[in-house]
């Protein structure tokens with residue numbers, strides 16, 4: 001640790017640049033295995049998920065679903081007048097989830113694990129070298145040399161679509177909306193993906209008048225068309241405006257009001273329509289933070305994502321995990337990849353990469369998905385057989401009554417006799433997905449699945465019905 005004057009240099013075994021959920025876990029895992037680890041983070045240790053992602057958004061959804069359930073009491077159990085107040089969930093986000101966006105506890109965990117934490121923007125500076133620009137300390141940098149190598153876990157930021165007038169307006173991304181202390185009177189959401197839909201419905205349940213604008217032909221296009229249609233119908237019934245197949249031509253903001261002008265390319269009429277709202281949430285996808293991490297210094301061409309092998313290795317001495325590798329932008333994926341990178345670095349056996357890819361969008365009903373959609377399976381030339389069942393028509397759905405919308409769809413490879421994909425939509429769709437996820441991952445024969453006892457009257461019993469169609 002010697003340097004010329006004001007340029008400190010650290011030596012270690014591994015540097016982890018960016019501490020999303022996977023990066024944070026990796027630091028602790030490698031340190032526990034006896035490696036000398038330096039962790040580099042420019043914002044908050046833990047990344048987007050605990051501070052502006054999964055955890056606070058699920059707290060809002062939990063609260064919003066409590067409101068929705070209370071509104072169902074009239075049809076089930078008497079009277080429960082509902083008066084929404086965003087205050088309690090805003091407090092939970094501050095006090096229980098984010099410590100008011102203070103990461104002291106997480107930073108202490110890194111140090112307690114035996115690793116060193118360096119705050120600032122990390123950039124590769126040739127093979128196995130990282131230079132950290134210390135945020136706020138003009139010109140001060142630290143150079144870190146890692147004998148084994150560097151792991152990148154720099155994550156994503158909200159993408160800004162190239163819509164005239166949008167840049168410079170005070171629109172919300174996931175950060176602004178999860179920092180708010182009040183629900184706005186009205187909100188336009190650009191993007192009908194998981195972020196847009198989860199927050200659209202949750203805020204609508206708090207009384208915000210919400211309009212979702214989606215450029216693609218349907219919302220939640222990564223899942224089955226049946227699931228998209230079901231969510232669209234639930235949203236319509238709850239009074240959420242959903243417009244798919246629109247092009248957003250212009251955004252303006254004046255006197256505290258957003259004006260979003262859309263054309264409708266599907267009609268070819270070019271007829272423009274302007275929506276107005278107090279808030280605008282842009283949830284139109286994510287951009288990988290890999291354009292300023294020095295990839296050019298190690299001969300790697302920065303694209304949309306970083307290409308890795310199944311050991312999460314970009315090249316010798318360089319690994320990458322999380323959203324930036326383009327294998328699914330989910331915390332559970334990042335954590336899974338973190339363990340693979342750890343094993344690769346420590347020379348431990350890896351096993352095959354789990355490509356079953358389970359995911360859940362936490363609308364109500366939840367949309368669980370695993371493996372391939374029907375279209376993806378057909379595009380791969382698989383001899384597809386489909387089974388679909390309506391959850392509301394199941395015994396449990398019938399008993400549940402209000403809020404029972406859902407479906408199970410299974411995509412079967414008829415030649416191999418295994419499920420290669422499924423959607424599980426329902427009030428507990430993400431939980432019911434578990435059985436289907438194991439079936440896809442372990443390639444449980446359909447013959448076994450149809451010769452299995454399904455507890456009555458559970459939602460997951462509908463898997464048996466789907467297989468029988």
Ligand SMILES: Cc1cc2nc3c(=O)[nH]c(=O)nc-3n(C[C@H](O)[C@H](O)[C@H](O)COP(=O)(O)OP(=O)(O)OC[C@H]3O[C@@H](n4cnc5c(N)ncnc54)[C@H](O)[C@@H]3O)c2cc1C
Nearest residue numbers: 018020042043047048053054122154155322323329330331
């Ligand atoms: C609103 C919302 C809801 C979500 N809900 C879910 C959910 O329910 N379930 C789920 O599985 N996933 C969810 N996600 C996705 C999930 O948050 C991410 O997949 C997860 O955070 C993993 O991201 P990551 O590890 O790649 O990086 P991130 O979490 O983005 O963390 C990257 C870290 O790297 C730091 N960094 C970046 N560049 C540098 C640099 N050059 N030097 C130093 N530090 C740097 C950043 O400051 C950040 O802390 C949600 C996301 C959003 C936005």
Ligand SMILES: NC(=O)c1ccc[n+]([C@@H]2O[C@H](COP(=O)([O-])OP(=O)(O)OC[C@H]3O[C@@H](n4cnc5c(N)ncnc54)[C@H](O)[C@@H]3O)[C@@H](O)[C@H]2O)c1
Nearest residue numbers: 161191192193194195214215216283284285329360361362
């Ligand atoms: N429950 C969960 O696990 C969860 C929740 C939220 C986010 N996430 C993760 O975060 C990722 C990012 O979420 P996201 O919803 O921002 O992105 P996304 O890419 O999944 O969806 C963005 C949507 O915006 C649309 N869009 C893009 N440009 C547009 C434009 N100009 N006008 C109108 N619509 C436009 C796209 O067609 C797409 O439907 C997700 O893919 C997911 O991996 C997960």
